[in-house]
Amino acid sequence: MASASAAQEDSYLPFSQRPGWEDLQPIPQADAPNALVPIAYTEHYRDAMDTFRALVAKGEKSPRAIEVTEQLIRMNPGHYSIWAYRAETLLATNADLSKELDLMDELVKEHIKSYQVWQHRRTIVTSLQSSTRELPFTTRALSFDSKNYHTWAYRQWVLCHFFSSQTTPAPLSERKATSSAEEDGDEKKRKSVWQEELEYTRELLEKDVRNNSAWNHRFFVVFESGEGGGEEKEVVEREIRYTKTLLSLAPNNPSAWNYLRGILSHSHLPLSSLTPFVTPLALNTPASMPADEPPVSDKAELPAVGAVEWLADAGAEEAEKEGTEGGREKGVEAAALFRSLIQFDPIRTNYWQFRADEVLQKVGIAV
Amino acid sequence: MAQNGATEKEQELLVRQTVMYLYRSAKFLPSPYVAEDSSRMSLAYFCLSALALLPSEAVSSIDPSLAGVDVMLKPEQRKGYVDWVYRLQAPGGGFMGSDSLAGTERGDEEERSLPTPIPLDDKEAADFARLMAFPDSDDEDPPHGEGSALPSASTAESTYCPPNLIQSYTALLILGILNDDFTRLNRAGLLRFVARCQMDDGSFAQFPGCPEPGDPRSTYSAFAMSSILDDWTAVDVDRALHFLETCQRPEGGFATRPFAEPQGGFTYCSIACYHLSSRLASFPNSARHLRWLVDRQVRPPPRSADDVSDEESDDEEQSEQGEPKDMAGFQGRSGKDTDACYSFWMTAALRLLRPDLSLLQPELDQRWLLECQHKMYGGIAREPGALPDVYHTYLSLAALSLSVTPSPSSAPIASASPSISLPLRPLDPAWNVSLDIAERMRTALAALPKLELDG
Numbered sequence: 001m002a003s004a005s006a007a008q009e010d011s012y013l014p015f016s017q018r019p020g021w022e023d024l025q026p027i028p029q030a031d032a033p034n035a036l037v038p039i040a041y042t043e044h045y046r047d048a049m050d051t052f053r054a055l056v057a058k059g060e061k062s063p064r065a066i067e068v069t070e071q072l073i074r075m076n077p078g079h080y081s082i083w084a085y086r087a088e089t090l091l092a093t094n095a096d097l098s099k100e101l102d103l104m105d106e107l108v109k110e111h112i113k114s115y116q117v118w119q120h121r122r123t124i125v126t127s128l129q130s131s132t133r134e135l136p137f138t139t140r141a142l143s144f145d146s147k148n149y150h151t152w153a154y155r156q157w158v159l160c161h162f163f164s165s166q167t168t169p170a171p172l173s174e175r176k177a178t179s180s181a182e183e184d185g186d187e188k189k190r191k192s193v194w195q196e197e198l199e200y201t202r203e204l205l206e207k208d209v210r211n212n213s214a215w216n217h218r219f220f221v222v223f224e225s226g227e228g229g230g231e232e233k234e235v236v237e238r239e240i241r242y243t244k245t246l247l248s249l250a251p252n253n254p255s256a257w258n259y260l261r262g263i264l265s266h267s268h269l270p271l272s273s274l275t276p277f278v279t280p281l282a283l284n285t286p287a288s289m290p291a292d293e294p295p296v297s298d299k300a301e302l303p304a305v306g307a308v309e310w311l312a313d314a315g316a317e318e319a320e321k322e323g324t325e326g327g328r329e330k331g332v333e334a335a336a337l338f339r340s341l342i343q344f345d346p347i348r349t350n351y352w353q354f355r356a357d358e359v360l361q362k363v364g365i366a367v
Numbered sequence: 368m369a370q371n372g373a374t375e376k377e378q379e380l381l382v383r384q385t386v387m388y389l390y391r392s393a394k395f396l397p398s399p400y401v402a403e404d405s406s407r408m409s410l411a412y413f414c415l416s417a418l419a420l421l422p423s424e425a426v427s428s429i430d431p432s433l434a435g436v437d438v439m440l441k442p443e444q445r446k447g448y449v450d451w452v453y454r455l456q457a458p459g460g461g462f463m464g465s466d467s468l469a470g471t472e473r474g475d476e477e478e479r480s481l482p483t484p485i486p487l488d489d490k491e492a493a494d495f496a497r498l499m500a501f502p503d504s505d506d507e508d509p510p511h512g513e514g515s516a517l518p519s520a521s522t523a524e525s526t527y528c529p530p531n532l533i534q535s536y537t538a539l540l541i542l543g544i545l546n547d548d549f550t551r552l553n554r555a556g557l558l559r560f561v562a563r564c565q566m567d568d569g570s571f572a573q574f575p576g577c578p579e580p581g582d583p584r585s586t587y588s589a590f591a592m593s594s595i596l597d598d599w600t601a602v603d604v605d606r607a608l609h610f611l612e613t614c615q616r617p618e619g620g621f622a623t624r625p626f627a628e629p630q631g632g633f634t635y636c637s638i639a640c641y642h643l644s645s646r647l648a649s650f651p652n653s654a655r656h657l658r659w660l661v662d663r664q665v666r667p668p669p670r671s672a673d674d675v676s677d678e679e680s681d682d683e684e685q686s687e688q689g690e691p692k693d694m695a696g697f698q699g700r701s702g703k704d705t706d707a708c709y710s711f712w713m714t715a716a717l718r719l720l721r722p723d724l725s726l727l728q729p730e731l732d733q734r735w736l737l738e739c740q741h742k743m744y745g746g747i748a749r750e751p752g753a754l755p756d757v758y759h760t761y762l763s764l765a766a767l768s769l770s771v772t773p774s775p776s777s778a779p780i781a782s783a784s785p786s787i788s789l790p791l792r793p794l795d796p797a798w799n800v801s802l803d804i805a806e807r808m809r810t811a812l813a814a815l816p817k818l819e820l821d822g
Binding site: 027029030031032033034035036037038039040041042045049053056057075076077078079080081084085087114115116119122123147149152153156160210211212213216217219220224225254255258259261262265266347348349350351354 | 392397402448451454466469528577617619624625628664701702703731757
C-alpha cells in the first residue's frame with residue numbers, strides 16, 4: 001500500500017500499523033470528484049483523520065480516541081467535530097479533567113486564536129465546577145498577548161459564571177449552588193475577586209496606557225458587572241479622577257478619552273461638566289490647568305486631538321440643546337473646533353468637515 | 368526577495384496574477400489550510416466570490432463583459448462544484464462546511480467505500496428526526512459524571528457533522544455564483560434549521576446544540592439567508608436585534624458578546640442585520656457607531672527592517688526625506704495595527720449606514736490594499752510582506768470594489784484617485800457578493816414555486 005512506502009520515507013508509522021490499533025479499518029475522506037478547495041493534507045493529518053473517522057463510525061469513546069484527537073487538534077485546532085468528540089470521550093471515560101486543563105494550558109500558547117480551544121476549556125471547567133486555575137491562567141496568557149480577544153472574552157465568562165451575584169449570563173440552574181453556611185466565605189471571596197480585577201486593569205494600564213482591551217474590561221468591571229459599585233457617586237468620581245490623571249500624563253490616548261465619555265454617558269452627565277480639565281489640553285495652555293485638576297506632564301504633546309474633539313462635541317451638545325435661538329454662537333464655535341481638527345488629524349478631514357456642517361445645520365446656519 | 372519595482376511605479380491591481388491565484392486556490396489549497404478543514408465552504412466562497420468581482424479581460428479575450436469566474440470554470444467543472452455543495456446539504460436542510468466527517472454516519476462497510484451523494488433514505492430521515500428532537504443545550508455541558516445530555520453513541524453520528532449557519536450562508540452564495548437554479552435547495556429545511564438555531568436570548572447558535580455561544584456572525588448569517596430567500600418566517604427579528612443591542616459598547620461598535628471589546632467584524636455583522644431587516648431607522652446610537660467606524664482608519668505601522676530593502680531604511684519610512692507613500696488602512700479595534708480584512712468590515716459597515724464612503728479616504732485605503740498584494744504569486748495578504756490567503760484576498764477586493772463603486776443614490780466618489788485603475792465589479796455590501804450575482808440570485812429564487820408552509 002502507498003501508506004507503507006510513505007511511512008518508510010518519513011518514518012511515520014500509520015495508526016493502523018501500531019500495536020493496539022490493528023483492529024481499526026481507517027476510513028478515507030469521501031471527497032467528491034469535483035470538490036472545491038481540496039486541501040493538501042499532510043500524511044500525518046490524513047492518517048489521523050482516517051483513524052478518527054473509523055472511531056466515530058464505531059462510536060468508540062476510549063483512551064484511543066483521546067490519543068488520536070489530541071494528535072488532530074495539534075494539527076487542526078479549528079475542527080468542531082474533533083473537539084466535540086474529545087469532550088464527550090473525556091466525560092464518558094471519566095478521564096482526569098485537570099490533566100486536560102494542563103494540555104489546554106499548553107495548546108493555547110500556539111493556538112490562542114482558535115475559538116474551539118477556548119470553548120473546550122469552558123466545557124472542561126464547567127464540568128469540573130472549579131474556577132481556581134482560570135483567572136491566573138488568563139493572566140498568564142495575557143502577559144504574552146495583552147490584547148488577545150478570545151482570552152479577554154474567556155476571562156469575562158469566568159468572572160460572570162463563577163463570581164457574579166447579579167448579572168447572570170449563564171442560566172441560574174447551571175451556576176454553582178451554595179449552601180447558606182458557605183455563603184459568607186463565598187461572598188467575601190467574590191468581593192475580593194472583583195477588587196483584584198480592578199487592580200489588575202490598573203496594572204495593565206500602567207504597563208500600556210493605550211491597551212484598549214484593558215480599558216474595555218475596566219468599564220465592564222466597574223460599571224457593567226454589577227460588582228463594581230458603578231452607580232455610586234464616589235465610584236464615578238474615582239473613575240473620572242483616575243482617567244484624568246492618566247490623560248494628563250498622556251493626553252493623546254483615544255482609549256482613555258473614550259472611557260471618560262463612557263462614564264459620563266453612563267452617569268447621564270454632559271460633556272461640558274469636564275470643560276475645566278479638557279480646555280488646557282485642547283488649547284495647549286497647560287499652565288492654566290486648575291489647581292484641583294491633575295497637573296499636565298511636561299512630556300504631553302498638545303493640543304490633544306481627543307481634547308479638541310471633546311470641546312467641540314460639548315459645544316455641539318449645548319448648541320443643540322439651545323437650538324436655533326440661543327445656540328448659534330456655540331454652534332459656530334463648535335464648528336470651528338471641528339474644522340481645526342483637520343490639521344492635526346488629516347485622515348478624518350471629511351469627517352471633521354461633516355461634523356462642522358452638521359452642527360451648523362442644527363442651529364439653523366446654512367452651509 | 369524581489370522588492371522595489373512596485374514601489375517606484377504607480378500601483379496597480381495585479382488582475383491576472385490575482386485571477387490565477389484564486390483559480391489555483393479553488394482547485395487546490397496548500398497544507399497550512401488544514402486549520403480551516405471544517406470550513407471549506409467558506410474558503411470556496413472567498414475564491415469564487417472574488418473571481419466574480421474580477422474582470423475576465425486579463426485572462427481571456429472571449430468577451431470583456433464576462434467576470435473572471437465566467438471564463439475560468441469549464442461547464443463540467445462548474446457542475447461538479449455545484450454537486451459538491453449539494454453533497455454537503457444536510458438531509459434536513461442547511462449546509463455543512465466540509466465532508467471531512469462524511470462516511471462516518473453509516474456503520475456499513477460497503478456504503479462507506481462509495482462516495483455517492485447523500486441519499487435521503489429512511490435511516491437518514493430517522494437520524495434527522497432524532498437530531499431535531501435533541502434538546503438545545505445551553506452554553507455548557509452538564510456536570511461531569513451526571514446524566515449527560517450529550518447524545519449516546521448510537522445516536523451521536525449525525526451530530527458530528529452538523530450543518531452550520533455560516534457555512535450555509537456561504538453555500539447559498541456559491542450556488543448563486545455558479546449560476547445554479549436552486550431546484551435542489553431544500554428551502555423549507557434550511558428555514559427550519561435557521562429557526563432552530565435561535566436561542567432564548569435572541570442570539571443564534573451556529574447549529575442547534577452548539578456549545579459555543581452565538582455571536583453577531585451567526586445572527587448575520589441567519590439574516591442574510593432570510594434576505595436571500597426573501598422569507599423572514601424563520602427568525603424572530605426583534606429578539607435577534609435585542610441581542611445585538613446588548614453587544615454594543617460605550618466607545619461605539621459591537622462585540623462578540625455583551626461586555627467584550629468592540630471589533631470590526633462583529634460591528635459589520637450587526638449593522639448589516641439592521642440593514643437586511645430594514646430596521647436601520649431604529650438603529651441605536653448611530654452617531655457613536657459612525658464615529659467609531661471613522662476612527663478606525665489609521666496609518667499602517669512602519670515596516671520592520673526585515674521587510675524593507677537596504678536602500679529603504681526604517682528612518683526613511685517615517686521621516687521628512689523621501690516622503691513615504693501616503694496610505695491608511697483600517698484597524699479592527701482601537702490601538703491595533705492595520706489589517707487588510709478590516710478595510711472591508713469597516714467600509715462596508717459605513718456604506719450600509721450612509722450612502723457613500725465620503726467620510727473616509729478611500730484612495731488612502733486603496734494604496735494600502737494594493738501594497739498588500741503579492742507581486743509574484745498574486746493574492747493579497749493581511750499586511751505588506753506577509754503571505755497572501757484567500758480570506759484577505761477576497762475581503763480586500765470587496766473593499767476595493769466598494770471604494771470605487773458609487774452607490775445608486777449618490778454621485779461618484781470624488782476622492783478616489785484617478786491614477787489607480789480598479790476594474791472591479793460593484794459589490795452588494797449587505798449580501799457580500801457582486802451586485803450582478805445578487806440580482807441573478809433574486810431572479811432564480813423568485814422563479815421557484817412558492818413554499819408550502821406545513822404545520
